[in-house]
Amino acid sequence: MTFTAEEIRKNYEGFSNEKLMRIATENAGTLSPEVVSILKDELRKRHLIDEHIERSIAIQAKELTEQELEAFINLIETLPCPICSTTSQRLNLSSVFSVTSFIIITQFKGKNVIACPDCLVKSLRRADTSTFLLGLWGIPWGVIRSVKALVNNSISRKRVHQRSPLMKEFVKLKKGEIERWKNDSTNLLNLIKKNNEYVG
Incomplete structure (x- = not known):
């Protein structure tokens, strides 16, 4: 079952701050770019996003380099x-x-x-x-x-x-x-x- 962007937006609006932060820091790598954009919009609306969360979301969408992994x-x-x-x-x-x-x-x-x-x-x-x-x-x-x-x-x-x-x-x-x-x-x-x- 697939959801429209509007349905996803409504879902995210109903989530607690804690649940949104968990999605952002633990599950963003499994989301499509469109859904990540919706997630970021909701985080911004609640003043929850900062550079650390931005980087956390971004790093989940890619493979770590050997240097990043070692660090x-x-x-x-x-x-x-x-x-x-x-x-x-x-x-x-x-x-x-x-x-x-x-x-x-x-x-x-x-x-x-x-x-x-x-x-x-x-x-x-x-x-x-x-x-x-x-x-x-x-x-x-x-x-x-x-x-x-x-x-x-x-x-x-x-x-x-x-x-x-x-x-x-x-x-x-x-x-x-x-x-x-x-x-x-x-x-x-x-x-x-x-x-x-x-x-x-």
């Missing part, structure tokens, strides 16, 4: 750790897996955590402990998925000091928000904390 990764890596606040180690990203089982139900969870290497190791160990205590009880998948989680976490633990390829993917996914907050370390750190709270 964004460096911004993230040099933030204080969102868990312990240390600034003595560069941040990295690790996938942390855990398993919870109850007889015939087994749940395999994974999340990407950005933190300093020490905190990543602690997060991985906590996930392992949780898996040992709660994951092995499911039949038959509890044992199988628990072993998978433990092996993956063990591999991740050995690599906490090597830049994860997932960091590039995170930056590509969040480039609009990173562009918006690149000169505001508090909000950039909040973006990382929000990522760490999400469990997929």
Whole structure:
């Protein structure tokens, strides 16, 4: 189903400021140029647009160059750790897996955590402990998925000091928000904390 420009305009008029800002900084890359223009008009009408939002919208419509990608990764890596606040180690990203089982139900969870290497190791160990205590009880998948989680976490633990390829993917996914907050370390750190709270 396609909407006319006028229908889209009416929709945007009904959205909250927060929702419009989320579209501008997270989803503008998926919009057609005509819809982006409507979005910008609505943001201007509400006095929400500034040079940071303009750049955030623009950067989502293109591929990052290697230089831009490296600059964004460096911004993230040099933030204080969102868990312990240390600034003595560069941040990295690790996938942390855990398993919870109850007889015939087994749940395999994974999340990407950005933190300093020490905190990543602690997060991985906590996930392992949780898996040992709660994951092995499911039949038959509890044992199988628990072993998978433990092996993956063990591999991740050995690599906490090597830049994860997932960091590039995170930056590509969040480039609009990173562009918006690149000169505001508090909000950039909040973006990382929000990522760490999400469990997929």
